[in-house]
Amino acid sequence: MPLSVKVLNILSGKRAAILNRLDAESLGINVYDRIKIIHENKTTTALVEISEEPELVPKGQIGLYKEIATELGALNGEIVYVEVAKTPQSVTYIRKKLRGEKLSSEEISSIVQDTVALNLNELEIAAFLLAQDFYGMNMDEIEALAKSMLKTGDVLDLPGKAVDKHSIGGVPGNKVSLLIVPIIASTGLLIPKTSSKAITSPSGTTDTMSVLANVEFSIEELRKIVLKVGGAIVWGGALNLAPADDIFIRVEYPLKIDPRPQMLASIMSKKAAEGISYLVIDLPTGRGAKVQTREEAFSLAQDFVELGKRMGINVKCGVTYGGQPIGKAIGPALEAKEALSALERPEEASKSLVEKSVSLAGLILEMTGYAFKGEGSKLAMEILRSGKALKKFREIIEHQGGNPNVKTEDIPIGRYKYEVLAESDGYVTLVDNTVINAIGRAAGAPLEKGAGIMIYAKQGYKVEKGQVLMEIYAERSTKLQEAISICNSSRPIVVEGMLLSTYPEF
Amino acid sequence: MPLSVKVLNILSGKRAAILNRLDAESLGINVYDRIKIIHENKTTTALVEISEEPELVPKGQIGLYKEIATELGALNGEIVYVEVAKTPQSVTYIRKKLRGEKLSSEEISSIVQDTVALNLNELEIAAFLLAQDFYGMNMDEIEALAKSMLKTGDVLDLPGKAVDKHSIGGVPGNKVSLLIVPIIASTGLLIPKTSSKAITSPSGTTDTMSVLANVEFSIEELRKIVLKVGGAIVWGGALNLAPADDIFIRVEYPLKIDPRPQMLASIMSKKAAEGISYLVIDLPTGRGAKVQTREEAFSLAQDFVELGKRMGINVKCGVTYGGQPIGKAIGPALEAKEALSALERPEEASKSLVEKSVSLAGLILEMTGYAFKGEGSKLAMEILRSGKALKKFREIIEHQGGNPNVKTEDIPIGRYKYEVLAESDGYVTLVDNTVINAIGRAAGAPLEKGAGIMIYAKQGYKVEKGQVLMEIYAERSTKLQEAISICNSSRPIVVEGMLLSTYPEF
Incomplete structure (x- = not known):
């Protein structure tokens, strides 16, 4: 059927073309069916959408989203031939x-x-x-999934044995990569850390790093930075590593599902595309985290190690305490500030942040033979305390186009602030990840980088009535109001009477 | 966020609104998220689509599909207020x-x-x-599904005890309703038969009946026809009976799934909406049909009977042979012709068509006490042979706005024809439902009513080389070519050597 082209400027994220209802009926096709579109010597397939009304796409015309029109080289008013395509x-x-x-x-x-x-x-x-x-899926299927995802994208080509660290996510305030990458890079190991933007939390590693430097690089630029300074912290989304993953995530997001085979394959395909030989995976475990129990964490760890073996990557998993946020700060700017200040004065920094960072960095040092078994975290702590990691972090910032001399007080945070006070004396029995995430996002994070939360009372802390439990920051007063309203209707930090006398130490 | 309205004339079939990427980001939302749109004193929710390019929806504007714009009474250029809506x-x-x-x-x-x-x-x-x-789903869940689907639509209100017949479909040429409805209606029982258009076959009961009469009526019009002549054969789609079903089908269709709980609930909710007391369900069973084995059919039958009990409908299932097409004709006009001629001269008609029709009609007559157990099909055959059913069918056609004196030779069929010949002597071992469906649809059915297939050799027939096995009809030569090409690459009718000496009789 010959149809006249009408180019449409809608980003559908789909390979779709719009037909008039009458033309679709005479082709015998419906929404979601596929058509073959032929223009001169070019052919492509598209999914069918249907317009009931002639104003958008009249009978005899075909609405082409820009990407397909460009691919076919078809201009407004030109004739293309359309036929029913087979289901793939x-x-x-x-x-x-x-x-x-x-x-x-x-x-x-x-x-x-x-x-x-x-x-x-x-x-x-x-x-x-x-x-x-x-x-x-069994491990053979997961391996096939990971390897075919790897094949559809580009690969980073690094000399020698590169390493990386990855977290399966889910716990707010997890800015540990900003400490781990410079610790590792300052030993001479290459660590091309790619990360994602936040999906459900107020800040992903990419969002936090973007406060201090650029994070969008091509694969060739990433390669140059890593070869020069040993490490980088960049956004994986611009690199075309295993691009199938972005499409799978787009469908998982509205369904709020995260199937385990797909998660294993997605992570390992992206990491294999970085060309690394060693990988430490952080599995935050606990209430409100992705993994709820130790048993679940160990079973997941086994799968990661096995899949790593099949992909040629030596994998070690760290099961970490994920039942409450890491450190004090949540949100891009607040987290960048906390990470920088932990690199400057580790002895003053939040214990959970420093301990988690050096533990995971230590695992990498042990795996690669840079430290004896059981001594990795001590070595990582020495590197942190020596100031070498801070120096390396400033080098990384510089090579990623940021200001290497940035001071913590230079980092702008939201001008609207709200303090949450303890309503009674007692002990903190819960800092609820889910509620903290919701408040941080309502305040505007991650898009508004100055938005976020500072937490001053974590599980087991003894607090007095009126004491500041947390602060909410926002760049706009309307966003602050939304965050406060969530805060008032939920309980981000639960203070209870003398129910507890000790607390689980991490 | 205040946005200026741009009305779009796309039938999305969704409650969707298009935002510019920048506005969506500043609201912190993505595709598939939901927004609340407020205009004057009206509020509604919509799903978000995102336009990357300013040509369609510039920053500061919101693209509203016509149905939402109308609902809000919002005109081009008017201001609406948009905020993030909660997930239902x-x-x-x-x-x-x-x-x-x-x-x-x-x-x-x-x-x-x-x-x-x-x-x-x-x-x-x-x-x-x-x-x-x-x-x-367990039966409690299926009952809840059926009852809530029933509640979302309208209900036909008939005096006394009405009856109906339903087929779960899947077998081509199944025009039995055109015989069953007049047989039953001529006894004085009310039979408000609603049916669907074909989804995967070349003709549904609606498509076939539409050759002879109108099929689109309101629920009130249907009621009047049934009260006047006792029966009707109309399209269920225009009646707003259990409208949720149409939406479920729209999603099932591209996935080619038909979950059993949903099928049970869909059928029984629509039938309950017809206000009937007795229902016979045809379960075509065999190769290429929806139900493959007798065991499957009996298990499905048990569920239908149990669900019927809970919905207040006395259900009886007929497990019928569905391993090949019913009768000879496939496609709207050819099937209408075959049904009409079977009513006129039942003794000359295809055995499978007549036997199946009177068997199912007989079950209805037995259930309702119009015939003794085991004698229903005999009574149905008598009604058919007496000419009463033909007379009733012509009354139904008349009251549905068709020509009551229509003759079989008046019914136009496709002018392009192709004969499929036997390539060797032998027995027909298979008439493949799936291939027959594909050929019929490629020929243009059900949209082109004259398109279809006549089958002259069914399972067990002895054929000679060169004998006509089937004819393909089309209204357009290009469609005929497409049908022929499928016919040549598949095997609609399989003729094999002396492998069989008897055949399964229905």
């Missing part, structure tokens, strides 16, 4: 997984390729992810 | 089902209400349907 083979593999069957590595690879090529619609991708959640 | 409670119930937990009837009702109100996005609905597929 990968859809039958998704249906196979929906029946609970195991998939071969070729079948998984076909699904991943069609995901990246945008040949699958979001319902099909959701079905694949939900089937993983329901039926699980 | 029903989403947490969907997530509960995704964890394999049972849902209460209140929770299920909340999901169905939000589905009809378009408060759920398609990924969430897909997750609900897939969770049903994975975990199943």
